[in-house]
């Protein structure tokens with residue numbers, strides 16, 4: 001607990017000491033008790049006034065100011081951020097220190113509040129995303145139990161639908177595990193040297209059927225159809241490329257094109273996946289890599305998306321200490337570009 005200093009008491013005792021000393025000196029010079037008492041009382045009163053004034057004006061008020069600030073900061077819980085700043089000298093330094101400390105506390109509390117909101121929002125999003133497939137599964141199973149199981153027209157159809165929702169649930173849980181491991185730094189990147197062109201070609205082949213459903217062609221930009229060696233976690237970069245290429249198909253236009261390009265940038269290789277799809281409005285671009293952020297919610301859900309793909313992609317690229325960016329124009333298409341450390345060729 002902080003105790004208030006008492007300037008009156010300090011001034012009184014100091015003045016008393018001075019008065020007594022001066023009184024004794026007077027007695028030595030002139031052994032008249034009446035004179036000595038008068039001088040002592042006069043000196044006591046004058047020095048009390050002087051000490052009290054000096055203490056009050058130069059020290060006590062400034063200490064009070066510091067206490068006032070501490071009290072206000074405690075009671076207003078740093079909401080206003082406005083501080084009294086009229087003191088100077090050493091006491092002002094203490095005041096400055098208190099203000100600095102309070103500002104730091106305020107920044108820390110603001111940050112904690114932001115994280116708390118972030119956590120609440122995340123929890124809300126997760127529950128919302130889990131709800132849909134769980135309710136679907138519940139609905140199909142109850143309908144089957146209530147008699148649909150004996151109806152050969154619908155039973156297999158309902159079971160298939162329930163199975164699809166279970167798959168969706170598994171995907172979501174896997175994505176969530178991935179995000180949390182990446183965010184807590186539990187996932188260490190297993191770095192190796194590999195040819196990213198060969199990896200992209202494999203992925204093109206595995207996604208060819210999906211692309212064909214929308215008549216989208218997957219190909220390399222001119223001059224990029226040869227080996228490009230990088231040093232990265234191959235399994236994680238596969239995840240990155242799959243999400244970007246699947247996105248380009250999901251949000252591309254029927255009969256459109258997806259291109260993969262590589263650019264040699266001295267120390268790094270820049271990888272770009274571009275499409276000539278619907279494009280993304282400028283105002284969405286800054287938030288695109290946030291968890292659960294979707295531009296077109298219904299279209300993403302329809303396509304089975306969780307809205308976590310790009311958040312995972314960004315985490316993976318950042319775990320490689322590299323960068324990712326996006327540029328897009330509505331009606332023309334979108335390009336995602338990320339860098340990877342270049343490795344020596346064979």
Ligand SMILES: Nc1ncnc2c1ncn2[C@@H]1O[C@H](COP(=O)(O)OP(=O)(O)OP(=O)(O)O)[C@@H](O)[C@H]1O
Pocket residue numbers: 175243247248251252275277278279280288293294295296297300301304305306307308309310311334
């Ligand atoms: N190439 C693209 N063209 C247009 N919009 C895109 C493109 N890529 C992503 N988006 C938009 O960004 C959103 C976020 O993409 P993200 O990959 O994170 O989620 P998703 O594809 O919806 O689901 P998930 O990848 O988790 O299965 C998408 O919902 C979509 O609206």
Ligand SMILES: [Mg+2]
Pocket residue numbers: 243246247305309310
């Ligand atoms: Mg995606």
